[in-house]
Structure formats: structure tokens, C-alpha cells
Amino acid sequence: MIESVLVANRGEIARRVIRTARRMGIRVVAVYSEADAALPYVREADEAVPIGPAPPASSYLDVRAVLGAARTTGVAAIHPGYGFLSESAAFAAAVIDAGLTWIGPSPAAIEQMGDKINARNLMEQAGVPVAAGTREPVADVAAATAEAARIGYPVMIKAAAGGGGIGMTAVGSETELRAGFETARTRAERFFGNPSILLERYVEHARHVEVQILGRSDARVLALGERDCSVQRRHQKIAEETPSPGVTPELRARMLAAAARAGETVGYRGAGTVEFLVDATTKDFMFLEMNTRIQVEHPITEMVTGIDLVEQQFLIAAGEDVSFRPESVRAEGHAVELRVYAEDPRRFLPSPGLITEWAEPSGPGVRVDAGYEAGNEVTPFYDPLLAKLCVHGASRDEALQRARVAVGGFRVRGPKTNLPFHVELLDSDEFISGCYDTSVVARLRP
Amino acid sequence: MTEVRAEMVANVWQVVASEGDQVADGDTLVILESMKMEIPVLAESAGTLTKVAVAEGDVVQEGDLIAVIE
Numbered sequence: 091m092i093e094s095v096l097v098a099n100r101g102e103i104a105r106r107v108i109r110t111a112r113r114m115g116i117r118v119v120a121v122y123s124e125a126d127a128a129l130p131y132v133r134e135a136d137e138a139v140p141i142g143p144a145p146p147a148s149s150y151l152d153v154r155a156v157l158g159a160a161r162t163t164g165v166a167a168i169h170p171g172y173g174f175l176s177e178s179a180a181f182a183a184a185v186i187d188a189g190l191t192w193i194g195p196s197p198a199a200i201e202q203m204g205d206k207i208n209a210r211n212l213m214e215q216a217g218v219p220v221a222a223g224t225r226e227p228v229a230d231v232a233a234a235t236a237e238a239a240r241i242g243y244p245v246m247i248k249a250a251a252g253g254g255g256i257g258m259t260a261v262g263s264e265t266e267l268r269a270g271f272e273t274a275r276t277r278a279e280r281f282f283g284n285p286s287i288l289l290e291r292y293v294e295h296a297r298h299v300e301v302q303i304l305g306r307s308d309a310r311v312l313a314l315g316e317r318d319c320s321v322q323r324r325h326q327k328i329a330e331e332t333p334s335p336g337v338t339p340e341l342r343a344r345m346l347a348a349a350a351r352a353g354e355t356v357g358y359r360g361a362g363t364v365e366f367l368v369d370a371t372t373k374d375f376m377f378l379e380m381n382t383r384i385q386v387e388h389p390i391t392e393m394v395t396g397i398d399l400v401e402q403q404f405l406i407a408a409g410e411d412v413s414f415r416p417e418s419v420r421a422e423g424h425a426v427e428l429r430v431y432a433e434d435p436r437r438f439l440p441s442p443g444l445i446t447e448w449a450e451p452s453g454p455g456v457r458v459d460a461g462y463e464a465g466n467e468v469t470p471f472y473d474p475l476l477a478k479l480c481v482h483g484a485s486r487d488e489a490l491q492r493a494r495v496a497v498g499g500f501r502v503r504g505p506k507t508n509l510p511f512h513v514e515l516l517d518s519d520e521f522i523s524g525c526y527d528t529s530v531v532a533r534l535r536p
Numbered sequence: 537m538t539e540v541r542a543e544m545v546a547n548v549w550q551v552v553a554s555e556g557d558q559v560a561d562g563d564t565l566v567i568l569e570s571m572k573m574e575i576p577v578l579a580e581s582a583g584t585l586t587k588v589a590v591a592e593g594d595v596v597q598e599g600d601l602i603a604v605i606e
Contacts, residue, residue, distance in 0.1 A: 430572070
């Protein structure tokens with residue numbers, strides 16, 4: 091077993107990993123930037139090491155600082171959380187070279203999935219459905235317009251090295267493509283250090299549905315059910331639920347099999363997520379991308395399956411088998427996650443500031459994974475996620491009703507939050523009906 | 537005269553317009569960045585940009601002056 095671990099992350103996910111590590115008797119070390127010294131995760135670790143100033147490039151993305159903290163504290167392993175260095179193949183390799191256990195898939199698997207064009211091509215070869223798109227990077231506007239004419243408008247412009255919905259633009263015509271192409275390249279370079287662009291057929295009425303996988307130590311890959319992530323603003327998720335109200339048992343079986351095949355294709359080990367688009371009209375599903383790390387919304391899968399996914403990550407990284415019997419996994423009931431962001435609930439603009447009051451709801455089926463508490467400063471340096479309010483019920487109706495009560499009981503003063511948006515979402519006919527797609531937020535905010 | 541002010545704490549990522557430019561209502565003047573999001577600051581009226589009060593890399597607080605249009 092792994093006896094000690096450094097969590098190379100911050101906020102709610104650092105706290106989440108620390109909780110399971112401590113329960114398993116693993117000594118856990120936190121790292122923090124100057125901006126985060128007062129956050130709860132720092133004191134909940136057995137030890138905490140400052141790794142630099144607030145900007146991520148000088149702290150959480152600084153490989154030398156993170157590995158230095160691992161060396162001085164003598165830990166045996168590194169858990170990367172999500173974001174930051176979690177999907178850096180170079181970092182994973184550096185961790186392994188330093189003689190530490192990397193809690194994640196192999197650097198080769200990260201690399202294969204990290205390049206979205208390569209990932210698409212690999213999946214297509216493996217028989218996983220992909221949307222019509224480019225098979226190599228699009229070099230310039232002329233190539234882009236030629237490819238788009240072949241694929242058919244509307245198309246999505248994406249960063250090949252990107253992910254998580256950042257730097258994507260949908261264009262409906264050649265004029266829009268010409269206008270947006272250079273901006274997309276500049277952004278890709280800025281956010282991901284690589285200007286490569288891919289074009290993909292844009293599905294207008296689609297649900298965003300992902301499958302949780304676990305690659306076991308013996309190389310078999312388990313698919314643990316899906317999560318519907320269609321409630322998005324600016325291609326970023328706001329709320330998720332499982333099971334997806336838009337997925338039939340027959341479609342689920344095919345998606346889970348495709349996700350397991352995707353993982354097996356790259357020899358995947360540990361927890362990962364295969365994201366798909368489901369065409370709301372035709373019910374076809376298409377591979378979008380794979381996230382080679384623990385996912386933000388993993389708690390709702392934990393709630394319906396009773397499996398601690400972070401525990402499985404530790405076990406698999408240590409070469410052990412999972413803690414449950416795969417054949418006896420059953421999803422029970424329905425779970426919803428509402429992301430509480432420090433942003434105004436109308437326009438979703440960032441709202442950093444000092445938290446003067448913080449009261450979390452509790453009750454049957456309610457779980458709050460929070461990164462902050464009263465007295466903490468929310469700074470502009472990191473993403474706006476304050477907490478994840480997760481609710482489980484025996485049925486979708488019960489889960490939504492419990493969620494309404496829980497949202498009403500969550501009080502945050504200081505930064506503006508999107509809690510009022512969640513009230514509206516939970517009361518909207520479209521969300522309640524279950525028949526929604528990725529434009530549901532746009533329709534609530536015309 | 538219209539003063540354009542920051543709506544939130546943010547870093548100044550790009551200064552798009554320059555002093556002396558003729559701007560139309562809705563033109564992007566500056567792009568801020570906060571919480572991993574780009575926030576374009578737009579001209580609220582048409583006119584001449586007589587002052588750009590920020591430079592790339594600056595940190596602005598809520599209410600800080602960004603530009604003046606006359």
C-alpha cells in the first residue's frame with residue numbers, strides 16, 4: 091500500500107483527496123500558494139508546504155516546486171487532482187523518474203488522449219464513434235474552409251491540445267469561420283501552449299454525457315455508469331446528474347461498452363472519464379474527449395454506486411485490485427451535482443472577494459464538497475468553483491426536491507454566487523422534464 | 537464623456553484599443569481575465585477614446601477606471 095502522498099492541487103479537490111487518504115491511513119501532504127494559506131485543505135493535511143506566489147505558473151503549475159515539496163517531505167506518491175498538472179504527461183513522467191508513485195494513468199496514455207486529433211483518430215480506429223472532423227491539424231484559414239466544406243456547417247473550432255470546453259467556438263458559415271479562426275489559434279497557443287486547431291461537426295441539439303471508467307491493475311477496464319453534463323454556460327458545466335434522463339438502457343449499454351473500449355485502447359489505469367455527445371434528435375453518440383484524471387463531478391457516481399473513486403485510484407496505483415466486486419455494482423437512485431461558483435447568477439461574471447458568511451446545508455442524501463469557509467478570500471487567480479452541492483435520492487423527483495431544499499439552505503455572503511441560478515434551474519420546466527440539451531442555460535438566460 | 541470602469545477584480549490581459557481611436561458602442565476596448573475567464577470590456581458609447589488608464593498585466597479592482605470616451 092502507498093504510505094504517504096502529496097496532493098498537487100488546491101481547494102475542494104485537494105480536500106476531497108485528503109479525506110480519503112486519511113481514512114485509508116495514508117500520510118498526506120498539501121501544497122499551497124501564497125493566496126491559499128488559509129483554506130481548509132491546508133490545515134486538514136498532515137503537513138502543508140508553501141510552493142510559491144498566487145499565479146498558477148509560479149506555484150501549482152511549477153513542476154520543480156511541487157517535486158521539491160515531495161522530496162523535502164519524503165512522500166511516496168503524488169495525486170494530481172484535476173486541472174493544473176493532472177493531464178501533463180511530462181509531469182507524470184517526472185514524478186515517476188523521481189522514484190515516486192504517480193496516481194494516474196501512464197504518461198503514454200495521457201499523451202495519446204491529450205492531443206485531441208490523435209485521440210479522435212485512435213478512437214475511430216478502435217471502432218468508437220466520432221463526429222465528422224479533421225484527421226490532422228488545420229494549418230491556416232484556407233485549409234480550415236476546405237475542411238469545413240467537407241464536414242458541413244456548423245462546425246466547432248477546437249484547440250487540439252485543449253480540453254474542458256476552453257477555447258471552443260461554433261461557427262455557422264465560412265464567413266464566421268474566417269472571422270474566428272485566428273482568434274482560436276491565438277487562444278489555443280495562450281491557454282495550451284500549442285496553436286494546433288481541429289474542426290469537428292457541431293451538433294446543435296446535443297446532450298453531453300460522459301462515462302466514468304476505472305482501468306484495473308490487470309488492464310481490464312470497468313465502466314461505472316454515465317453522468318449527464320448538459321447544463322453548461324460557455325461550454326463549462328454548471329450541474330450534472332446521473333443517470334442521464336436522455337439515455338435509454340440500450341444506449342447506455344452501448345456507451346459503456348464504447349467507453350471501456352476507449353480505455354482499453356490506450357491501456358488505461360485508474361480513474362478516467364470518456365466524454366460523448368449524444369445527438370438529441372438521432373440518439374447517435376460520438377466521442378468528444380477523454381479526461382485522464384479524476385473528474386470534478388465524480389461524487390454523483392460515488393453516491394449512486396457507493397464506491398469511493400479516490401480510494402480506487404490509490405489502490406490501483408499501488409498495483410492492487412479495486413475494493414468492490416465489479417459484477418455486483420448497481421446504480422441506486424439518482425444523484426445531482428450543483429456547482430457553486432463565485433459568479434453573478436445573471437451573466438455568470440466572476441465575483442472574487444472575502445467570504446463573510448458560509449453555511450452549508452445538510453440532511454438526508456446531501457453531500458457538500460467545499461474548498462472554502464467563512465473568512466477565506468476568493469482570489470481571481472483560480473477557477474470560480476467554491477463548492478459542489480451533491481444530492482442523492484431514491485428517484486429523480488426525490489433528488490431534485492432534496493436539491494431545492496439544500497440550495498435554499500446554502501448561505502454564502504461576500505462574493506456573489508450562482509446559487510440563485512440553481513434555484514431557477516431546479517424550478518424550470520425544461521430541466522424538470524429531463525428533456526434538455528446543452529442549450530438549456532442559454533434558454534434560461536435569453 | 538463616458539467613463540468605463542472595471543466590474544470586478546481582474547488582471548488586464550490585452551489592451552485592444554489605443555488612445556485617440558474612434559470607437560463605436562460595443563467595441564472591445566480591453567480584455568480582462570479573472571478566474572480563468574476572459575472578460576471583454578466594451579465601449580458603452582461611440583466617440584473618441586481619450587484615455588486608456590490600464591496596461592497589460594495590471595491588476596484592477598472593482599470600480600477602477602479603465603478608459604474614457606468623449
